[in-house]
Amino acid sequence: xxxxxxxxxxxxxxxxxxxxxxxxxxxxxxxxxxxxxxxxxxxxxxxxxxxxxxxxxxxxxxxxxxxxxxxxxxxxxxxxxxxxxxxxxxxxxxxxxxxxxxxxxxxxxxxxxxxxxxxxxxxxxxxxxxxxxxxxxxxxxxxxxxxxxxxx
Numbered sequence: 001x002x003x004x005x006x007x008x009x010x011x012x013x014x015x016x017x018x019x020x021x022x023x024x025x026x027x028x029x030x031x032x033x034x035x036x037x038x039x040x041x042x043x044x045x046x047x048x049x050x051x052x053x054x055x056x057x058x059x060x061x062x063x064x065x066x067x068x069x070x071x072x073x074x075x076x077x078x079x080x081x082x083x084x085x086x087x088x089x090x091x092x093x094x095x096x097x098x099x100x101x102x103x104x105x106x107x108x109x110x111x112x113x114x115x116x117x118x119x120x121x122x123x124x125x126x127x128x129x130x131x132x133x134x135x136x137x138x139x140x141x142x143x144x145x146x147x148x149x150x151x152x
Contacts, residue, residue, distance in 0.1 A: 019116035019128060022136045024143045028109050030150035032101040035109060036082035038150055039097040048146040056085055064089065069124060090123055092116075111143055 028035050038044035040056040051065040056079045063071040077094065078086035086096040093115035100108045113135065120128045 016120075017118035019118055019132055021116070022113040022132065022139055023110060024139050025108060025110040026143055026147055027102065028107045028147055028150050029105065030107055031105055032082050032099055032107045035099050035107045035150060038146060039099070039109075040079070040081070040085050048149050049142060054087070056081070062087075089115075092120060092122070092128070109143070109146065111139060113139065 038048065040054075042052050042054045042062075045052055045054055049064075050067075052062050052074070054060070054062045054064075054074070054076070056076065058076055058079050060076045062074050062076070064074055066072045072090050074090075075088045076085070077088055078084060078096070082099055084096065084098050086094055089095050093113060096110075096112040096114070098108075098110040098112070102108050116128050116132045118127075118129050122128065122131055
């Protein structure tokens with residue numbers, strides 16, 4: 001009799017199934033300091049993303065005003081002015097903004113939305129796989145709004 005390997009299949013299905021991070025990179029026609037203010041202050045973020053009481057201080061807890069989804073609790077986890085800001089968003093996600101000066105007046109901006117898992121649901125009971133696809137498309141417009149704001 002040949003031993004069954006079925007127990008390996010059940011072990012594998014119990015492991016979290018990560019989904020890829022959402023990454024959006026664009027070139028902003030703006031100096032890095034201006035871009036940093038747009039991504040690292042409550043006033044700046046409200047103009048292109050969501051209203052909040054965010055402060056770029058590691059450990060600062062704040063709320064994003066997520067429209068019909070209500071308030072989302074967040075906590076700043078990393079601040080490296082003017083190049084990187086990260087915060088935990090809700091129970092699962094991390095949002096990171098990376099800025100790199102390409103030349104005076106031009107800044108590369110990368111948004112990274114991580115923390116996706118195929119076997120998890122959001123606080124609102126929606127599967128990550130569904131929400132991830134919706135948000136991947138939504139970030140395209142949101143990042144474009146940042147570019148338009150900074151180039152005005």
